[in-house]
Amino acid sequence: MKFQVLVALVKMGLKKLIRQPTNLFMNLLFPATLTIMFILAFANPEMGMSINSVVPGLIIYAVIFLIMTIAQSFSSERQDGLLKRLKTTPMTSAEFMGSQIITNMLISIIQVVVVFSLAYFLGFKPDSGVEGVLLALPITAIFALSSVGLGLITATVAKTPEVATGISFVFILPQMFFGTFVPMSSTTQQIATFIPSFYLLDALKMIFDGNWMNPNFLLDLAVISIFSILVVIIGMILFEKYGSA
Amino acid sequence: MTSDIKSVLEGLNRKELVEIANRKKISIPNNWSRSLIVELLVLNVTIDNIQQIEKKPSKPKITSEGICAIVIKDLVKKFEDVTAVDNLSLEIMEGELFSLLGPNGAGKTTTINILNGIMKPTKGTATIAGFDVTKSLVEIKEIIGLCPQEAAVFKFLNARENIELFGNLHSLSKKEIEERTDMFLELLGLAEASERKAGGFSGGMLRKLNLIIALISNPKIAFLDEPTVGMDARARRKTWEFIGSLKAENKTIVLTTHYIEEAETLSDRVGIIDYGKLVELGTPKELMERHEAKNLEEVFLSITGRRIMEGI
Numbered sequence: 001m002k003f004q005v006l007v008a009l010v011k012m013g014l015k016k017l018i019r020q021p022t023n024l025f026m027n028l029l030f031p032a033t034l035t036i037m038f039i040l041a042f043a044n045p046e047m048g049m050s051i052n053s054v055v056p057g058l059i060i061y062a063v064i065f066l067i068m069t070i071a072q073s074f075s076s077e078r079q080d081g082l083l084k085r086l087k088t089t090p091m092t093s094a095e096f097m098g099s100q101i102i103t104n105m106l107i108s109i110i111q112v113v114v115v116f117s118l119a120y121f122l123g124f125k126p127d128s129g130v131e132g133v134l135l136a137l138p139i140t141a142i143f144a145l146s147s148v149g150l151g152l153i154t155a156t157v158a159k160t161p162e163v164a165t166g167i168s169f170v171f172i173l174p175q176m177f178f179g180t181f182v183p184m185s186s187t188t189q190q191i192a193t194f195i196p197s198f199y200l201l202d203a204l205k206m207i208f209d210g211n212w213m214n215p216n217f218l219l220d221l222a223v224i225s226i227f228s229i230l231v232v233i234i235g236m237i238l239f240e241k242y243g244s245a
Numbered sequence: 246m247t248s249d250i251k252s253v254l255e256g257l258n259r260k261e262l263v264e265i266a267n268r269k270k271i272s273i274p275n276n277w278s279r280s281l282i283v284e285l286l287v288l289n290v291t292i293d294n295i296q297q298i299e300k301k302p303s304k305p306k307i308t309s310e311g312i313c314a315i316v317i318k319d320l321v322k323k324f325e326d327v328t329a330v331d332n333l334s335l336e337i338m339e340g341e342l343f344s345l346l347g348p349n350g351a352g353k354t355t356t357i358n359i360l361n362g363i364m365k366p367t368k369g370t371a372t373i374a375g376f377d378v379t380k381s382l383v384e385i386k387e388i389i390g391l392c393p394q395e396a397a398v399f400k401f402l403n404a405r406e407n408i409e410l411f412g413n414l415h416s417l418s419k420k421e422i423e424e425r426t427d428m429f430l431e432l433l434g435l436a437e438a439s440e441r442k443a444g445g446f447s448g449g450m451l452r453k454l455n456l457i458i459a460l461i462s463n464p465k466i467a468f469l470d471e472p473t474v475g476m477d478a479r480a481r482r483k484t485w486e487f488i489g490s491l492k493a494e495n496k497t498i499v500l501t502t503h504y505i506e507e508a509e510t511l512s513d514r515v516g517i518i519d520y521g522k523l524v525e526l527g528t529p530k531e532l533m534e535r536h537e538a539k540n541l542e543e544v545f546l547s548i549t550g551r552r553i554m555e556g557i
Contacts, residue, residue, distance in 0.1 A: 008413035012399065012406075019401040019442070081397035085458075088361045089414040090386045245363060 005095045006102065013103030016073065026069045031062035031111055035118045043122075049181065052126065055119045056204035057181030059136070060197045062111040063144050064175045066104055070151025071164035074239070079160060084245050097236050101148055108144035109137050126208035135207050139221065143200045145228035152235030156243030199223040250290065254283045265290055311338040314466055314497040315360065320369035322355050322521075329355040331521035332369070337514075340495040342488070344508035344515045346541075348549050352521035353501040354394055357468050360499070361391050373466060387415075390464030392472050396451035397458075400444035404435055404454050407443055408461050415462035422461070429457040432487055434480075448475035453484065466497040473507060485510060509541040519549050 017023050035058050043051040077083050086096065116124070116133055126132050150171040158164035178188060179197025192198040203220035206212050254262065262282045266273045269289055273282055306313040315337040322330040330352045337343045345353045358364040360371055362382040371378045376385050398407050405426055412422035430436040433453040438446070443454060456472050469488065473481045481504070489511055491498055502508055508515050509529045517525040517532075525532060525548055529541050536544045 002416055004413055004416055008410050012402065012410055015406070016399075016401055080400075081393050081395040082399065084358075084363055085391060085393055085397040086414070087363060088386060088389065088391045089411065089462075090383065090416065091414045 001092070001095050001098060005091050006099050009091075009096065009099030010103050010106070013099060014106065017103075017107055022072065023069050026065050027062070027107055027111065028114060030065065031058065032114050032118055034058060034061055035115045036122065039119060039122045039124070048183075051119065051122070051124045052208055053205070054181050055115065055124050055126075056201050056208065058115050058119070059112055059140055059204060060143075060180050060200055061176065062115055063108050063140060063147055063200075064172050064197060066107065066144060066147035067150045067154060067171050068165060068168040070100070070104065070148055071154035071158060071168045072161040074152065074155035074243070075158050075164040076161040078155070078244070087245065093236075093240055097240075101145060101232065104148050105141040105144050108141050108147075112137055112140050127210040128208050128212070129210075132207045132210060132212075135212060136204055139200070139203055139207070139224065142228050143196070143224050145232040146196055146224075149228070149231030149233070149235030152232075152239040152243070156235075156238045196224060196227040199227075251283065251287045254286055254290075262286060306336065308336065308338075311340070313337065314339040314341070315371070315373055315499070317356070317360075317371045318369055320356070320359065320371055321367045322352070322359060322364065323367045329521050330359070330366070333518070333521065333523055335516060335523060335526070337497060337499060339497055340492065341513045342492050342498045342500065342511055344512040345499065345501045345518055346505065346508055346515060346545055347501075347518035351518045351549075353518055354470055355521075356518070357391075357470050357499065357501065361389060361468060362386070388465040390459040390462055390467045392456050392459035392467070392469045394470040394474070396448070396455045398443045398451060398454050401442060403440050403442050404430065404446070404450075404457075405439045407454060408457055411458045412461045417462060425461055425463070426457075429460065433457060434483065449477055449480045452476055453480070456484065456487075460491070464496070466499070467491070469498060469500045471501055471503060473502070473504060481507070505540070505542040505545050515541065517545060517548050524548055 017027055035055075038054055038058060039051055042049050043054045074083070112133075116136075128135070151168070154164050154168045154171065158167045174195055175197040176182070178184065178192035178195040179199075179201050181201075184192060199220040203212075203217055203224065206214055206217045206220070211217070254265075257265075259279045259282070262279065263273050265286060266282065266289075269286075271285070271289060273285075306316050313336045315335070317333055317335040320330050320333040321328065329350075333352070333356060345356065347353050355364065359366050360373060360378060362378055362385060365379060373385050374388055378385060399410070402410065408426045408429070409422050412426070417425075426439075427436075430439050433456065435450060435453055435457070438450060443451065446454065452472060452475055456469065459467055459469065472488070473484050476484060485507060488498065488500070492513075500508065500511065512529060514526065514528050515532060516523055525535075525544070527535065532541065532544045533539070536547050538544045538547065
């Protein structure tokens with residue numbers, strides 16, 4: 001892998017985040033707005049939710065919406081002939097996919113920082129202190145791999161960015177309802193054990209409670225890592241084979 | 246695995262087998278048969294050793310007109326029931342500006358896509374600078390530049406950033422990228438707009454940027470697929486001058502265009518393609534003489550007119 005190629009592609013990906021209104025809104029402004037609204041509206045003991053239980057869910061919200069922006073971006077670049085053009089350069093598939101992974105992991109880290117900073121100013125004081133936040137960053141970044149994978153799968157199936165938006169909700173909605181802060185019955189909790197964001201939620205809660213020495217934390221971490229790596233590999237293979245031109 | 250290697254080796258000629266053996270420092274007596282060499286090599290080589298030979302460029306073909314940059318032989322591309330390229334054979338010389346003309350859907354872009362490795366041919370072979378387009382894509386990508394039919398640029402990047410990105414993908418040095426970017430922006434009249442986002446460009450400006458990106462890596466062979474579509478007459482003339490100037494750098498240029506005048510003005514030779522077949526080939530002058538026509542447009546219409554008459 002050539003460092004020069006990776007850096008150029010990651011820089012381009014980050015410029016896309018800042019300069020494309022959809023990306024900027026969905027990846028940064030939306031999580032920021034949601035954080036403010038949810039904390040002000042729901043995070044009080046009278047509503048049965050504490051701020052500490054809302055913040056991990058908000059981080060997950062931000063990361064799962066990466067699925068949509070990644071899928072939109074790949075399908076629109078394919079539609080514009082950009083992927084075809086990139087394929088005629090000496091850049092390898094590994095460099096291209098590697099850059100996508102690095103870019104989106106970086107974006108997920110920025111998202112955690114945004115959500116956490118806003119929540120902090122609105123009264124979120126995790127028992128874990130700064131170490132907890134620092135630990136949340138790499139774990140969320142690992143989970144972001146699954147969003148890259150699911151985004152690639154969506155872009156493989158969807159032929160246009162509009163269709164990609166719709167299909168991405170197939171992956172977003174279950175994670176949103178079964179793996180954030182939406183209250184669950186015993187039945188839905190059973191379903192949630194099959195949803196990866198449920199494990200990230202559990203892990204983030206343990207981190208913010210300063211409870212990451214708990215053996216269950218390692219189990220959560222293992223599920224998140226295995227699922228994310230598997231999904232990103234499947235996504236890359238499918239996209240390379242059926243979706244890239 | 247061994248049977249895989251054997252089947253690959255059996256597909257090679259004696260010279261290639263001896264070359265693989267030499268690379269593995271095995272000497273082969275002159276009187277050994279091909280099958281005996283295969284049997285020996287099966288025990289001593291890996292697929293990688295064989296691929297090193299397969300990826301090596303064959304010697305470029307030399308004809309009375311010069312060295313061939315591109316050799317297409319019996320090329321076929323089928324999409325389900327449709328044959329987009331039908332037994333196309335063609336040789337394009339080094340330093341030549343070759344125009345591929347044809348009505349919509351004639352197979353021009355499909356041919357270019359195969360030569361660029363975007364599509365695989367159904368049948369036939371094509372080599373670029375001696376490299377097979379199905380086996381040596383890595384090597385081919387180092388020496389080609391593609392200006393696609395659609396203005397494929399990142400709209401959220403400015404002109405300079407777009408060019409620099411592709412320069413980096415070709416691993417050019419920072420200095421080289423800067424120098425070539427400045428030169429092209431100036432030559433094509435985009436210097437003043439270089440810091441503007443491509444999303445705000447007019448169709449003609451996007452086309453110019455599209456062309457610069459194709460040439461930033463200083464490719465030996467450039468494929469320009471309808472590079473001047475959407476440009477006004479003045480910009481088109483300026484771009485023609487620019488494309489013409491590339492000939493002085495001994496670049497091989499394959500141009501597809503709907504502007505017959507463009508092909509007539511710029512090309513050394515023209516190939517007319519219809520229903521995927523090469524139906525006419527020669528210099529513009531030769532074609533005009535052959536068809537007793539006043540210009541290339543008349544030649545084109547006399548050959549492909551039936552499509553227009555049929556309303557296709």
